[in-house]
Amino acid sequence: MAKRKKKQNLIYLSLIIIVAAIIGGSWFYSHHTREVSNSYAVSETATLSSSARIYNSLSAIQRVNLPDQALVKVNRYYLTSNDNDDTYAQINYNGKNYFVRATDIELKMNNEINSYLTQSGLPHAKITKQILSIFEQRGYSTSSGNPRGVVIHDT
Template identity: 50%
Template sequence: MRKRRNKQQRQKQTYFIIGLLLIVGLAFSVYHAHQTKTVSNSYPVDETVTLTNTAKIYDSLSAIRETNTKFNTASTYKVNRYYLIDKDPHKVYAQIIYNGKNYFVRSTDTNIVMTNAINKYIAQAGYPHADIEHQISSRFTQQQYGTTSGKPRGVIIHDTGNENSTINSEVSYMEKNYGTTRVFVHTFIDAQQILNIADAKYMAEGAGPNANPYFVQFEMPHEYTATAFANQVANAAYYTAYNLKQGNLPVTKGNKNGGGTVWTHAMVSSYLGGTDHQDPISYWSASAKKLFDTSYTINDFIVLVQAYYNKM
């Protein structure tokens, strides 16, 4: 009887130990899964940043842990790549270089050092932007995107090409003439407003048949003062970053192979065809020269988009 009782006690102890080991193993697995980041996309950049006072720096993304290396928040650091995290578009990591070694920091803990005068102006103003207003028109045809996912793969930038027009007049004209022109964009952006007039879940018809099925599109009426122009560019960058973030897409310039997420109408004409428009090149360059005595190109805009993207 005593032997049987001892055997039962040993079995209970064995089961207890096995159960305890299973609990510890499960806890470790959950912790490891929580600490390990799965990268869904990454893209190269050439940027200089400063770090916030609360920035946490990591040695690795695969088994994320804080580094013991000391970083000076008053110093600048080179960023050579961004990493998007799978299933979590709100977490983006910048890869920074320090003493020849790569480290990682949340993009929200970085501040891009701007070199373009207009981008500097916007940065010094605290990266302002209007809220997105939705006034969806029933006038425009709703067609699915042509992507495998059914979602847009980037953003196309237009300017209206009309002097002294307003968002209201442009929207009114677009709605009134859609039956004959078959042209519309998702959103209009000026210095004070981001007005979404067509559901971005469906394609627009503003950049020709080779681009329409793949991109969110917005138009910019012309602005005529330095503050207004800068605010419009800021709103445009915010709207672009917002749409890329929604799709967990990188901030990359369109290219001749059809890749990239940020496009001008002019780039569509050059690389994709089906249209011959050159906007917003002359509007940006002329306004930048007149109002800020500088230049402004898609490269400058992409850096600004990244700055807004990093803070989302």
């Protein structure tokens, strides 16, 4: 009787472990897969930040090591619809595609518009900051009170 009870307890323990493994695996998978809600193609050049986390795919868990400040080509951006709504960039390095958070790359501003804006001496602000406090409002207005123009350039 004791042997039968011990065998039954082992079966229950095995079932509990299997159920826990299934629940844990599905939780782990759901928190590491990234569902794409939108994407668009680009052709940009960028450098990787030293803290960049690089992956082989959007659902990859293990990171890939690339050199710090590596020059990469950005092919596409992906907006994920998980908890954080992160934007990932698909990058190409030495002929292979990788994925990295868009905040972990620094775009090389090498087109004509960027060159013109850099040479114009206009103040620069990040969109997340209060732009009104950086720009002088009176210097840009006309006698009618309308502004001469505002440059907002996001590339």
